[in-house]
Amino acid sequence: MGTSEKFQYGDGRWGGDLAAAPSLAIEVQDSDIAVIDYRPAPEGLGRFYLGFQPRDLYDDPSESEPVDVEAEAEAFATWAESVGALDVQPNEVRRLMAIEGEEPEDTFVEETVVRLLRLVGLSVPKGLAG
Numbered sequence: 807m808g809t810s811e812k813f814q815y816g817d818g819r820w821g822g823d824l825a826a827a828p829s830l831a832i833e834v835q836d837s838d839i840a841v842i843d844y845r846p847a848p849e850g851l852g853r854f855y856l857g858f859q860p861r862d863l864y865d866d867p868s869e870s871e872p873v874d875v876e877a878e879a880e881a882f883a884t885w886a887e888s889v890g891a892l893d894v895q896p897n898e899v900r901r902l903m904a905i906e907g908e909e910p911e912d913t914f915v916e917e918t919v920v921r922l923l924r925l926v927g928l929s930v931p932k933g934l935a936g
Contacts, residue, residue, distance in 0.1 A: 813931045820931040837914045844885050844890040854878040855904035857915030886926040
């Protein structure tokens with residue numbers, strides 16, 4: 807099995823408490839998938855992927871629930887306001903998201919994670935900056 811790195815943002819800092827709002831958890835898996843969990847989020851939302859969706863990478867729909875890309879992009883752009891990014895547009899978020907059946911733009915998902923963090927004005931945590 808491959809490597810996995812986890813980063814969490816809460817209490818306004820990396821390594822902070824995920825119970826504090828707003829919070830962000832990022833799990834990078836084998837440089838192919840990044841699971842993005844953010845709170846607060848509307849009911850039924852709060853998770854999307856960068857790189858590949860697990861259901862595509864493993865060619866198995868049971869590996870991950872379908873993602874409503876448009877709704878997640880809108881909700882994450884709203885979430886970005888809670889960390890001080892007032893000009894994030896949903897289409898900017900959507901361009902970075904893993905879309906079912908599409909190849910990612912970046913070779914390594916860590917590159918996409920860094921672009922997402924810069925988009926919302928968060929620092930890049932140690933261990934991800936490379």
